[in-house]
Amino acid sequence: MLEIKDLIVNYGVITALHGITLTVPDGKIVTLIGANGAGKTTILRSISGLVKPVSGEIVYQGALLDRLRAHEIVKRGLAHVPEGRMVFANLTVEENLQMGAYLQFQPAAIEKEREYIFSIFPRLKERLAQIAGTLSGGEQQMLAIGRALMSRPRFLMLDEPSLGIAPLLVKTIFEKIVEINRERGITILLVEQNANLALEISDYGYVIETGRIILHDDSKVLRQSEAVRKAYLGG
Amino acid sequence: MSEFLQQIINGLSLGSIYALIALGYTMVYGVLRFINFAHSDVFMAGAFAGYYMSRGFEFTLPGMHKKALFIFKGLPQESFLAGSFVLLGSMAICAFLGILIERFAYRPLRNSSKLNVLITAIGVSLLLENLAQALFGATPKAFPPLLPSKSIHLGPLLVSTNQIGVLLITFVLMMALQYIVRRTKMGTAMRAVSFNPTAASLVGVNNDVIISFTFGLGSALAAAGGILYALNYQSIDPLMGVLPGLKAFVAAVLGGIGNIPGAALGGLVLGLVETFVNGSRFSSYTDAIAFAILILILLFRPEGLLGKSQVEKV
Numbered sequence: 001m002l003e004i005k006d007l008i009v010n011y012g013v014i015t016a017l018h019g020i021t022l023t024v025p026d027g028k029i030v031t032l033i034g035a036n037g038a039g040k041t042t043i044l045r046s047i048s049g050l051v052k053p054v055s056g057e058i059v060y061q062g063a064l065l066d067r068l069r070a071h072e073i074v075k076r077g078l079a080h081v082p083e084g085r086m087v088f089a090n091l092t093v094e095e096n097l098q099m100g101a102y103l104q105f106q107p108a109a110i111e112k113e114r115e116y117i118f119s120i121f122p123r124l125k126e127r128l129a130q131i132a133g134t135l136s137g138g139e140q141q142m143l144a145i146g147r148a149l150m151s152r153p154r155f156l157m158l159d160e161p162s163l164g165i166a167p168l169l170v171k172t173i174f175e176k177i178v179e180i181n182r183e184r185g186i187t188i189l190l191v192e193q194n195a196n197l198a199l200e201i202s203d204y205g206y207v208i209e210t211g212r213i214i215l216h217d218d219s220k221v222l223r224q225s226e227a228v229r230k231a232y233l234g235g
Numbered sequence: 236m237s238e239f240l241q242q243i244i245n246g247l248s249l250g251s252i253y254a255l256i257a258l259g260y261t262m263v264y265g266v267l268r269f270i271n272f273a274h275s276d277v278f279m280a281g282a283f284a285g286y287y288m289s290r291g292f293e294f295t296l297p298g299m300h301k302k303a304l305f306i307f308k309g310l311p312q313e314s315f316l317a318g319s320f321v322l323l324g325s326m327a328i329c330a331f332l333g334i335l336i337e338r339f340a341y342r343p344l345r346n347s348s349k350l351n352v353l354i355t356a357i358g359v360s361l362l363l364e365n366l367a368q369a370l371f372g373a374t375p376k377a378f379p380p381l382l383p384s385k386s387i388h389l390g391p392l393l394v395s396t397n398q399i400g401v402l403l404i405t406f407v408l409m410m411a412l413q414y415i416v417r418r419t420k421m422g423t424a425m426r427a428v429s430f431n432p433t434a435a436s437l438v439g440v441n442n443d444v445i446i447s448f449t450f451g452l453g454s455a456l457a458a459a460g461g462i463l464y465a466l467n468y469q470s471i472d473p474l475m476g477v478l479p480g481l482k483a484f485v486a487a488v489l490g491g492i493g494n495i496p497g498a499a500l501g502g503l504v505l506g507l508v509e510t511f512v513n514g515s516r517f518s519s520y521t522d523a524i525a526f527a528i529l530i531l532i533l534l535f536r537p538e539g540l541l542g543k544s545q546v547e548k549v
């Protein structure tokens with residue numbers, strides 16, 4: 001279980017998060033929705049140690065995370081597919097996956113993970129030797145997810161996996177996210193602007209507005225909620 | 236015709252040395268996006284480390300009376316074994332020096348402005364030069380030949396074993412570097428950090444380790460360059476790094492800063508150009524021409540020979 005308590009984060013003089021409290025239970029899919037600049041990415045960046053909170057606590061499986069640096073958090077079993085994918089565009093698909101397994105030292109386990117990734121994204125297997133920068137947006141997103149899975153996480157954060165991807169591919173990627181959650185039991189924290197889709201596949205949702213949580217509930221309930229429908233689901 | 240070939244060999248062996256130094260500039264630029272101006276002094280330190288090792292570590296501190304600090308005797312002089320020992324030893328010492336410089340001078344400034352880091356780099360460079368003058372004295376020292384030096388007639392060409400040594404050692408070092416950068420986990424991580432340090436940290440890469448590794452690698456190559464340079468010119472002094480360092484920097488920019496094969500190519504091209512200019516009636520303008528090349532590249536091809544034009548990351 002991941003628990004965040006009263007998290008406050010500043011960028012210089014700007015306060016991006018004004019005290020966020022949320023819980024992600026093991027094995028569930030939890031989503032954060034909200035408009036541009038609400039602070040969704042900042043929440044993920046705080047969990048993975050890319051920004052240091054001013055105050056508040058981030059606890060994963062009972063241990064404090066917020067003193068750790070980003071590379072140490074990966075060791076704790078958390079992986080982050082960042083906004084904009086951030087694949088290593090100068091490396092091949094193969095090398096990107098190798099980098100995902102940077103902290104893995106058992107060849108058998110690495111090979112098993114690769115096979116799993118190829119089973120959900122066969123496209124990656126066909127393009128192993130290709131330079132990642134020349135992949136399409138959707139393929140890069142698959143690679144970014146694959147790279148994160150190579151670290152064999154128990155907790156996976158995805159920041160707007162649908163961004164800039166053809167609708168058909170978005171559907172595939174979301175199906176795979178559910179599959180990863182169901183088949184591997186990996187907990188998922190999903191940030192999405194496409195609230196419809198996010199609430200459809202998730203168990204629980206938090207609605208963020210200018211650095212605050214204004215509403216949270218079961219995803220089913222949020223989808224019915226008048227306020228959410230008006231603001232995020234197009235009426 | 237034979238004179239032309241002769242000049243090519245001379246140019247390549249000078250260019251090799253520029254290439255070895257240029258690689259360090261370009262690799263450090265790759266991971267930290269700044270020019271390590273102290274790099275040319277690591278080159279100088281490499282030559283001095285080689286000098287003292289070749290004399291069996293006979294080293295006297297100022298004020299100390301001809302007492303050797305370490306004694307390392309028994310290695311035959313001017314043998315292949317002694318030469319490799321000196322080369323590898325000096326590379327190891329300088330790798331350590333480079334890592335120390337990064338750890339104590341640059342790492343504390345990791346989040347400071349580029350200008351602060353640049354000024355610090357110049358400061359470190361001056362510090363090393365003055366330290367070397369204090370420790371080793373400002374007068375040039377005669378560098379021992381290390382390798383058995385002979386001149387060999389290759390058809391009409393006269394090639395010294397030194398030149399062959401320089402070319403051979405550079406070739407081996409570049410192949411080794413290419414292997415490390417392309418085929419090993421550390422090398423892949425280096426390229427990943429160079430492309431996107433944030434993404435690298437998200438897969439568990441400790442950027443500090445990779446940056447130290449890069450400084451170590453670059454400094455070891457500079458040390459090798461220092462030894463080869465000293466073998467060719469047979470004289471070393473604390474300021475010997477300044478001009479070759481500047482030219483190697485030109486070579487790195489010429490090849491495309493941040494681009495490893497580019498730095499190697501840039502070094503060789505610059506060495507060849509310089510040698511040919513030197514052999515022509517414009518010989519007194521050799522250095523001016525090297526820098527004119529830099530200015531021309533910056534004007535017409537700012538990304539360098541092999542560099543890609545930098546697309547702003549979103």
Ligand SMILES: Nc1ncnc2c1ncn2[C@@H]1O[C@H](COP(=O)(O)OP(=O)(O)OP(=O)(O)O)[C@@H](O)[C@H]1O
Pocket residue numbers: 011012014015016034035036037038039040041042043083193
């Ligand atoms: N590096 C930064 N420096 C300064 N301000 C920042 C920085 N990153 C984010 N912010 C600000 O913090 C706030 C929250 O940004 P964040 O990226 O977390 O929002 P978001 O919900 O992910 O938005 P989007 O949906 O557009 O990705 C915004 O007001 C943004 O301008």
Ligand SMILES: [Mg+2]
Pocket residue numbers: 040041042083159
């Ligand atoms: Mg965002």
